[in-house]
Amino acid sequence: MLGDxxxxxxxxxxxxxxxxxxxxxxxxxxxxxxxxTMSKDVKDKFNGILISFSYxxxxxxxxxxxxxxxxx
Amino acid sequence: MxxxxxxxxxxxxxxxxxxxxxxxxxxxxxxxxxxxxxxINNNVFEDLNNKIYGITGHTKHSLSSLxxxxxIFDFEERDDDEKIILVARPHWATNISWILTTILLVIAPxxxxxxxxxxxxxxxxxxxxxxxxxxxxxxxxxEKFLDWYFDVFIITNKRVIDIDFDNLLNKKFSEAxxxxxxxxxxxxxxxxxxxxxxxxxLIQTAAEIPEITFELVPNPEKIIKVLEVLREKGxxx
Numbered sequence: 001m002l003g004d005x006x007x008x009x010x011x012x013x014x015x016x017x018x019x020x021x022x023x024x025x026x027x028x029x030x031x032x033x034x035x036x037t038m039s040k041d042v043k044d045k046f047n048g049i050l051i052s053f054s055y056x057x058x059x060x061x062x063x064x065x066x067x068x069x070x071x072x
Numbered sequence: 073m074x075x076x077x078x079x080x081x082x083x084x085x086x087x088x089x090x091x092x093x094x095x096x097x098x099x100x101x102x103x104x105x106x107x108x109x110x111x112i113n114n115n116v117f118e119d120l121n122n123k124i125y126g127i128t129g130h131t132k133h134s135l136s137s138l139x140x141x142x143x144i145f146d147f148e149e150r151d152d153d154e155k156i157i158l159v160a161r162p163h164w165a166t167n168i169s170w171i172l173t174t175i176l177l178v179i180a181p182x183x184x185x186x187x188x189x190x191x192x193x194x195x196x197x198x199x200x201x202x203x204x205x206x207x208x209x210x211x212x213x214x215e216k217f218l219d220w221y222f223d224v225f226i227i228t229n230k231r232v233i234d235i236d237f238d239n240l241l242n243k244k245f246s247e248a249x250x251x252x253x254x255x256x257x258x259x260x261x262x263x264x265x266x267x268x269x270x271x272x273x274l275i276q277t278a279a280e281i282p283e284i285t286f287e288l289v290p291n292p293e294k295i296i297k298v299l300e301v302l303r304e305k306g307x308x309x
Contacts, residue, residue: 067200
């Protein structure tokens with residue numbers, strides 16, 4: 001009985017974990033799109049670095065989804 | 073004499089360039105009068121820039137809140153013959169609150185080991201949780217920085233412009249011609265603004281947008297002086 005409850009809980013954790021990280025991944029994609037749009041509108045010295053950071057953020061968000069699927 | 077096809081294409085106003093001129097690399101692009109005007113305009117701009125440098129001083133860093141006559145900065149709506157004279161962003165001091173919050177968020181996971189219950193959470197869960205925490209912290213700081221970096225107030229030789237991105241999703245572009253400016257005032261309120269000398273510059277215009285506000289910009293009185301110089305000069309072409 002307790003074993004069943006634990007397995008249900010761990011399944012719920014996994015589902016919530018994956019759902020949360022996927023939503024975060026969408027947010028990271030929005031950031032990339034926005035930084036690109038803003039960089040097109042306002043051009044300055046550090047735009048390239050900011051775009052790189054947004055892609056780095058997206059890459060880590062993808063890793064997080066992968067970890068949520070495999071580790072949790 | 074037989075006429076060649078090339079000769080048929082020569083219009084009456086085209087400059088006549090001989091073969092030897094081509095050999096020397098001669099290409100006539102502008103009439104002499106236009107070159108003279110360019111020289112006069114360049115001198116006018118140099119004079120104007122010197123006046124503005126006299127008021128504000130030179131920009132020390134590209135991430136400075138006040139950029140004078142920037143060479144790299146540009147914006148999409150700029151006309152070809154429009155020159156950027158001043159770019160202002162909110163004062164650096166406006167970033168202090170989110171920088172402090174970020175530092176606290178970075179330190180927070182290291183304090184969690186003092187919470188006894190959290191020790192029972194499996195190691196793999198802790199790892200994913202901490203990674204997610206730092207990712208959210210980074211996103212928070214990055215978004216705040218972008219908010220500051222892309223919130224720009226521009227003064228060109230033709231107009232004043234306010235470009236603002238709300239929550240990274242909504243772009244707001246306000247502009248008014250220099251000739252439409254009716255009144256310019258500044259306000260410095262509170263301890264922080266007085267200490268670091270930053271505040272709002274309120275520009276009343278006769279344009280469609282009745283008021284443009286440069287928010288929390290450094291040295292508002294200097295920005296007003298720059299606007300005064302430009303209004304005295306009139307639209308410089």
